[in-house]
Amino acid sequence: MGLENLKIKYATTEDMPIVRTLWDKLDLHIYGKPQKIISYAVEAISNLERLVGKPVYEHIKVCELNGAVAGVACLITLPERLFGSKSKGYIFHVYTEEACRGEGVASVLIEDLVRVATGAGCHSVFLYCRPELIPFYRRFSFEVEGDGDDLYSLSQDMYKMVLQLK
Numbered sequence: 001m002g003l004e005n006l007k008i009k010y011a012t013t014e015d016m017p018i019v020r021t022l023w024d025k026l027d028l029h030i031y032g033k034p035q036k037i038i039s040y041a042v043e044a045i046s047n048l049e050r051l052v053g054k055p056v057y058e059h060i061k062v063c064e065l066n067g068a069v070a071g072v073a074c075l076i077t078l079p080e081r082l083f084g085s086k087s088k089g090y091i092f093h094v095y096t097e098e099a100c101r102g103e104g105v106a107s108v109l110i111e112d113l114v115r116v117a118t119g120a121g122c123h124s125v126f127l128y129c130r131p132e133l134i135p136f137y138r139r140f141s142f143e144v145e146g147d148g149d150d151l152y153s154l155s156q157d158m159y160k161m162v163l164q165l166k
Contacts, residue, residue, distance in 0.1 A: 006104060008112045011060040011072065018069045019062065022095045059116055063096075063105045071096035071105035075113040077120045089117030089125035110140055118165050125165065128158040137161045 011019055059075040073094040080087050091113050096105040117125045126145070129137055134144060142161035 005066050006070075006108050007064045007067075008061055008108055009064070011062045015062050015069055019060065019072050022069070022072050022097065023093055026093065026095055059113065061109055061112055061116075063109050065100050065103060065105060070100035070103070071109055073106070073109040073113055075116055075125075077117065077122055086123035087121055089113070089120065089122040091117075091125060091127040094127070106136070107139075110137075114140065114163065114165070123165055124162055126160055126162045128160055130157060131159060134159060134161065 058077060061073055061075070062069045063071040063073075065071075071094075074092050076090050076092075078088045078090055091110065094106060094109065114125055125142075127137065127142070138161075140163065142163045145160045145162045
């Protein structure tokens with residue numbers, strides 16, 4: 001199937017039930033315990049919003065394949081005051097429906113969010129992923145940085161990957 005069947009757009013209110021369904025499929029092991037992303041995200045998001053002083057879900061993008069939502073990904077831009085350096089983008093909650101994997105859904109979502117981050121003046125974009133996803137993100141020039149042991153680390157089996165933007 002070609003990329004012409006894929007459409008990226010901002011999630012609408014009508015998309016949110018399927019977005020929540022997709023996010024619920026994201027199982028994470030946080031601090032050694034399995035948790036659904038939605039239950040963990042509610043607390044994490046409210047903490048992050050207090051820290052950055054604005055809504056976290058700036059950019060929720062969905063990818064439609066033949067008119068149906070097939071994947072979702074989010075981006076927030078984090079102001080330089082949090083890091084003492086330059087603004088950064090954080091990509092998270094990336095998920096593609098199993099039946100749609102291999103169709104380019106996650107690829108077009110990542111490419112789109114990197115463009116958004118660049119347009120927002122971010123100097124880098126980072127994300128966390130499991131070890132088996134490292135080769136996928138390297139295709140977009142993301143590089144592993146450390147082993148996930150920093151402010152946003154959720155689990156010892158998650159790796160921070162960073163893309164330096166021009």
